[in-house]
Amino acid sequence: MSFRLINSLIVLSFICCSGCDSLFMSSPAEFKLSKRTKSLHGPAKNAVQRNLLDKFGTPVDMKAWERFPINYGSIKGKVKEPGSSTNAFSVSFNNEQEILPENSILRWLTGSFAAAEEDLFRDIPIESYSAETGEIVLAKKLSEDPKEGDQFIINPGFVLQHGRKLYMTHCLHCHGVSGDGNGPTSEYLNPRPRDYRDGVFKFTSTLSTEKVSHADLQRIVKKGIPGTYMPSFMLLKDDELEAILSYVQWLSSRGELEKKMVAELEADYSTAAVRSRKKEGETSEAISKELQELLSVEFSETVDGLATEVAETWTRANSKESLVVPKISRVPDSPESRQKGRELYLSNKAKCATCHGPKGIGNGPETKLFRKIPGTNKEYDQPGLFDMWDKHVKPRDLTRGIYRGGRRPIDLYSRVYSGIKGTPMPAFAGTLTDEEIWHLTNYVMSVPFEGQSSHATETEKVSQK
Ligand code: HEC
Numbered sequence: 001m002s003f004r005l006i007n008s009l010i011v012l013s014f015i016c017c018s019g020c021d022s023l024f025m026s027s028p029a030e031f032k033l034s035k036r037t038k039s040l041h042g043p044a045k046n047a048v049q050r051n052l053l054d055k056f057g058t059p060v061d062m063k064a065w066e067r068f069p070i071n072y073g074s075i076k077g078k079v080k081e082p083g084s085s086t087n088a089f090s091v092s093f094n095n096e097q098e099i100l101p102e103n104s105i106l107r108w109l110t111g112s113f114a115a116a117e118e119d120l121f122r123d124i125p126i127e128s129y130s131a132e133t134g135e136i137v138l139a140k141k142l143s144e145d146p147k148e149g150d151q152f153i154i155n156p157g158f159v160l161q162h163g164r165k166l167y168m169t170h171c172l173h174c175h176g177v178s179g180d181g182n183g184p185t186s187e188y189l190n191p192r193p194r195d196y197r198d199g200v201f202k203f204t205s206t207l208s209t210e211k212v213s214h215a216d217l218q219r220i221v222k223k224g225i226p227g228t229y230m231p232s233f234m235l236l237k238d239d240e241l242e243a244i245l246s247y248v249q250w251l252s253s254r255g256e257l258e259k260k261m262v263a264e265l266e267a268d269y270s271t272a273a274v275r276s277r278k279k280e281g282e283t284s285e286a287i288s289k290e291l292q293e294l295l296s297v298e299f300s301e302t303v304d305g306l307a308t309e310v311a312e313t314w315t316r317a318n319s320k321e322s323l324v325v326p327k328i329s330r331v332p333d334s335p336e337s338r339q340k341g342r343e344l345y346l347s348n349k350a351k352c353a354t355c356h357g358p359k360g361i362g363n364g365p366e367t368k369l370f371r372k373i374p375g376t377n378k379e380y381d382q383p384g385l386f387d388m389w390d391k392h393v394k395p396r397d398l399t400r401g402i403y404r405g406g407r408r409p410i411d412l413y414s415r416v417y418s419g420i421k422g423t424p425m426p427a428f429a430g431t432l433t434d435e436e437i438w439h440l441t442n443y444v445m446s447v448p449f450e451g452q453s454s455h456a457t458e459t460e461k462v463s464q465k
Pocket residue numbers: 167170171172173174175185189190191192193194200201202203204217220221225228229230231233244248404
């Protein structure tokens with residue numbers, strides 16, 4: 001088992017080798033590069049690939065870069081005092097630690113055992129730990145007492161590795177090895193499984209400018225997305241869910257960093273850019289030299305900065321300031337409120353009907369227009385709306401009462417307030433007042449029951465409880 005710690009980057013070589021994971025064995029042990037990365041000029045492409053490999057490793061040999069706010073599951077600590085024997089000593093952890101998981105392993109980060117060439121004393125099973133005395137007993141005697149202050153890590157990347165295994169079983173066939181939404185089953189699905197690499201998630205409780213929160217991801221995976229193939233994983237235990245989410249966030253961060261690196265390089269060093277620079281008279285040598293200099297001098301700092309940006313968006317999404325919080329509580333549902341909502345729905349101010357249609361069945365005039373493919377002069381071969389993944393997307397049929405982002409009034413409020421990220425469903429935060437959004441919410445919730453008798457309104461009241 002190999003181990004390195006570089007700039008707080010922990011290499012998690014596989015502890016599991018006893019025939020587990022057959023699915024994993026048969027799947028490619030490499031992450032795919034994105035199309036955009038592949039369109040870079042050779043040396044630029046290699047630089048992106050090398051950075052990804054350095055910072056994230058491969059699916060077999062993952063690396064846990066502590067730059068990202070991901071729960072990798074590692075427990076860090078140091079020796080407080082040598083004890084009665086070389087394998088018993090008291091410790092202090094960086095974070096309070098009541099118990100250790102079963103079959104925990106201690107890996108030395110500093111001190112004489114960390115430096116040891118052979119693995120003999122480096123990864124050692126822990127026999128017991130007592131929070132009361134703070135004493136750890138290792139399953140194996142060491143050649144000498146560890147020194148006060150020697151640092152260690154327990155179960156490096158434990159949670160991430162657990163997550164990876166669960167992901168392979170439950171998610172990979174739709175979301176793919178690289179989290180690109182291209183798993184073997186995905187081809188037949190509409191909407192397609194999410195491509196995590198963009199870091200864009202649709203059904204969030206956060207502002208339109210912010211990412212998905214941890215609580216949103218928990219909800220999505222537990223409950224699934226009604227009306228799509230995204231299943232509910234109610235049966236996952238809490239620690240399993242957390243492990244999967246670590247892995248999803250890790251895949252997502254990896255993809256985001258890839259995308260950002262490409263964005264830095266692509267203007268000057270895509271294959272096409274290099275070709276046109278040559279046409280304009282620059283020599284291959286001059287371009288190569290310039291790129292080489294960029295890659296060897298500035299680029300690692302650039303990558304560092306980009307990773308920090310990615311990390312910050314994940315952290316910020318969990319702060320209170322990022323949450324959608326209506327300034328007034330829900331306007332009580334009433335015929336008057338629904339009527340006001342209905343008027344807004346049809347109005348020029350909200351324009352809901354231009355997409356969702358006057359009756360809400362999702363057939364407004366916007367669905368009949370042919371649109372240009374972004375960045376080109378060509379039109380899509382079918383009319384209507386497209387999402388950021390270039391997939392055709394229909395405005396929701398509101399008469400069906402199936403809401404992918406949740407059916408509570410606050411969910412619908414958030415949908416209208418923040419829009420649906422990555423799709424043409426706009427955010428109305430700046431356009432509509434809180435009161436107006438509540439009227440719209442009341443109206444939207446009544447659409448499935450429109451034209452039914454007052455008896456139906458009673459049924460609806462019951463079903464909303
Ligand atoms: C049968 C296919 C399938 C499986 C299996 C599956 N998903 Fe999905 N998933 C989807 C589809 C389809 C969507 C997109 C739905 C949409 O766009 O409305 C999705 C979307 C998501 C999203 C994005 C939600 C958002 O708001 O943007 C997350 C996160 C997610 N899945 C996580 C998981 C995890 C974790 C697992 C495994 C525990 C998993 N999925 C298993 C099909 C699947």
